[in-house]
Amino acid sequence: MVTPVDGALTPVTAFALVGALGVGSQWLAWKLRLPAIVLMLLAGIVIGPVLGVFDPARDIGDLMGPMISIAVAIILFEGGLTLNFHSLAGAAEGVRRLVVLGAPLGWLSATLALHFVAGLGWESAAVFGGILIVTGPTVIAPLLRTARLQKRPSALLQWEAIVNDPVGALAAVLAFEVVVVVHADTSAAHAVWELLRGIGFAALVGVFGGWGISRAFDRGQVAEYMKVPVLFAALLAGFALADALLHESGLLTVTIMGIWIANAGLPSYEEMRRFKEHATILLVSGVFILLAAGMNLDTLSMLDWRAAAFVAALILIARPLPVLLALAGTKVPFRERLLVALTGPRGVVLVAVAGLFGERLVALGLEDAARIAPLAFVIVAATVVLHGFTLAPVARLLGLTAKGRAGVILVGGSGFSTALGEVLEKLGVPVLVCDTNIIRLRGARNAGLQTFYGDILSESAEFGLDLIGYDRIVALSENDAYNTLVTTDLAPEYGRANVFQLRRETLDTRRHTLPSTLGGRRIAGGLTYGELSRRMHQGWQLRATRLSAEFGYRAFRETFPDSVLVGELPEKGDLRLFEPRADDSDPKLTTGAQVIHLAPPEPAPEKAPERRPEKAAETPSETAAKTAPSSGTGPADSA
Structure with a gap:
């Protein structure tokens, strides 16, 4: 049994505290109709840097890094499970442009803003700029439900967020490997070969894993109650296998696995997806509390006016410009392009990956990389708060929401x-x-x-x-x-x-x-x-x-x-x-x-009895004529 140092929490107590604060923040955000990620950020900073009650490095130890990596992998896998190609109807061209053109342009614009506005060196800016491609799917989904957007802009934002998650991570991996080459004796050709080999292997593992799981489930080779455990074990194995060859390439593996399974037409797909949605809520809560609590006041003190200027440049220039250029010439109406360009909240994946690469860059001797983690937190907090309160009004102003009452x-x-x-x-x-x-x-x-x-x-x-x-x-x-x-x-x-x-x-x-x-x-x-x-x-x-x-x-x-x-x-x-x-x-x-x-039907009003008009008294001859029997020789009676 591990004995905690003075003032430290036991691992069990630490996990219980993280769970209570994470889920409690989600529930409170639902009751108050506020962005949950902001409350989780505040809760983590209060119990960590402010009060010093919880320090993940002290109370959990070396397990924190692997735990966050696995949690991010499961979050991306669940995101891939939502990517059914049928839902792309009417938005396929826009999504393709946002990924193929928007991601590289976003990487370039974010890198320039980080260097010239935030003051980071080119190496740190290139790595962090790749991560900034990511727009958090765990943040976009609740914002879309609250704003009640029309179908096409909603699909554009959701698909961009999920697909660009592994793309941003791989961009950061590419930039990081280049930095490693510069600071090591490894040749550029060898580094490029290692990078291509790792990405190809990760994609192959993802396709094979998704195909194998879908085939086994469809043929009934896995018991119904075992499907979710088998799924989790397979995604963890795929993530670890790809990550062993190239760091962070496992994120691409699990995303491809999720997309393949989502489009396999499995009869039990909905049950699996909903179970992992619940797991994702817990993981998002836990990861964000851990990362926020792991900050310290010295790191937060690195934030100055440059950080605020960078956030403004990212929201007003580095995000809208690449999106508008990528969607130019498409059938997407300008109002929808503008809404997508002005909407780019970042989430837990950005913070997790940024913190990971920030530590590795510092280990390589890049001292300015220590600012990456606090900058990531500022970006997440600013974009979530901004878009959480402005997405619905802006969408209504552009006429892109469901009109009137629900x-x-x-x-x-x-x-x-x-x-x-x-x-x-x-x-x-x-x-x-x-x-x-x-x-x-x-x-x-x-x-x-x-x-x-x-x-x-x-x-x-x-x-x-x-x-x-x-x-x-x-x-x-x-x-x-x-x-x-x-x-x-x-x-x-x-x-x-x-x-x-x-x-x-x-x-x-x-x-x-x-x-x-x-x-x-x-x-x-x-x-x-x-x-x-x-x-x-x-x-x-x-x-x-x-x-x-x-x-x-x-x-x-x-x-x-x-x-x-x-x-x-x-x-x-x-x-x-x-x-x-x-x-x-x-x-x-x-x-x-x-x-x-x-x-019930209203009762009919009672009518007064009708009075018949009085007739003149019949003469004896008329009475005799009525009572006399018919002879049958006269004209026929009319029907």
């Missing part, structure tokens, strides 16, 4: 679904009605609602529909099993609080009760599809009634005692759908909100 996807083209869509559209909430039967969409189309003929879970819907403006799913089809499938599959993407379905028709017995992990929240007062259909046929109607100080909840219930509450739309804010409570009580309604409810 919308609702209604799955199933029933009469209730159409009626609900009409009410929501009149209230300004976008609606998309989906169904696999085109006939059932007739009512929605006649009502002027946007429709999609097909399966909402299909690739056609995922890659062909622009769903960025919708944040709720309501499954209203007549098929209970399909409703459960839709809400279960889409819950991780939309959040379980935002997926709803009708109550199942089956009896509430143990034989039919599903686990709580399946399905969505109930809606429409817990009514089933059959109960809703009968009520709609009986003349029940969906209405929107505004509550006010004069017409409050009590007056609403007196006016509509039998109405079923569906949801409400506040004056400011997004739609709120109601889930029935166990005690059948109504949820708390908001004054000023439009209450959406299913109201």
Whole structure:
């Protein structure tokens, strides 16, 4: 057992502290709607350089370096798993330009800014400039979800961030090897050969590893419960194998492995990707806390006005100029080019790789390389804060966000679904009605609602529909099993609080009760599809009634005692759908909100009995004529 020195934490306590602060920062950022990476940066600096409670080098020791390298490899692998080529529709040319032209131009512009503005030597500037190609995928993804960007600019930013991660690392490797050649007796030809051999070997390992894993999984040669452990073991083996030949080339290996598996069409791909998303959150949190806590006040004191000037030059010149040049002449509209050019947040990969190469350059005798790590932290903090608060407003100014309120996807083209869509559209909430039967969409189309003929879970819907403006799913089809499938599959993407379905028709017995992990929240007062259909046929109607100080909840219930509450739309804010409570009580309604409810038909007003006009008294001859039997000899009666 390792005995900690005075004032040091045990490794177990240190890991627990890192985990608590990292996940706690992520949760607090979610509650406050702030960039999580900024809170993690502050937490790490407070417990490290400021208070001295935690020092990774002291409390964890030599394991810190390998731990960070492996964590970055897993983060890049998970990023590669998100690169399905189908999602490139409409953005392939732009992404290709950003990688092939934008990355080298960005490397050059960042190197020039580092040398002439930040004051670094050419060698340190070239290595750090290569790392600055990276725009953090772990930062871009949450920013895109918050800003609700349109599909193409969102795809451009996401693909650029993930693909350029290994590209930036390899650029830094290339520059670093050149520096090693300059400071060593190794010939330039030998160094170039070693570099090309390492990159080629890393790419080969990535392709072979991705192909082998996909083939084994597709043929059922790995048990379902073993797939994630096998995947992790394979990526670690591939990373270590490539890294043994050329430092940091393992990042290229794991990225290629992830991209190959993402496009292999594996049936269990979604489960694997979501599991690694959870692991990535933990790893990002841990790595950033470790790196921030590992800083010291002497290092931070190296930052001066040159650092601030460099950050401004990077954001205003070194990032926009290469992007605009790379995208010039493409079919990408200028507004989208401008948004991409002005958006370049950096994340944990930049800090991790910059800290690693900074230490190695210092070991080679380049003292100015000690400024690389603090500069990386400043860049990350500045870009994340800036883009975290300005991306959505800038995108709205350029007209590249989903307009209006967040919308609702209604799955199933029933009469209730159409009626609900009409009410929501009149209230300004976008609606998309989906169904696999085109006939059932007739009512929605006649009502002027946007429709999609097909399966909402299909690739056609995922890659062909622009769903960025919708944040709720309501499954209203007549098929209970399909409703459960839709809400279960889409819950991780939309959040379980935002997926709803009708109550199942089956009896509430143990034989039919599903686990709580399946399905969505109930809606429409817990009514089933059959109960809703009968009520709609009986003349029940969906209405929107505004509550006010004069017409409050009590007056609403007196006016509509039998109405079923569906949801409400506040004056400011997004739609709120109601889930029935166990005690059948109504949820708390908001004054000023439009209450959406299913109201019974109004009773027809009672009519006074009609008075017939008095007739003149019949004469005896008329009476006799009516009562006399027909002779059958007259003209035929009209039908």
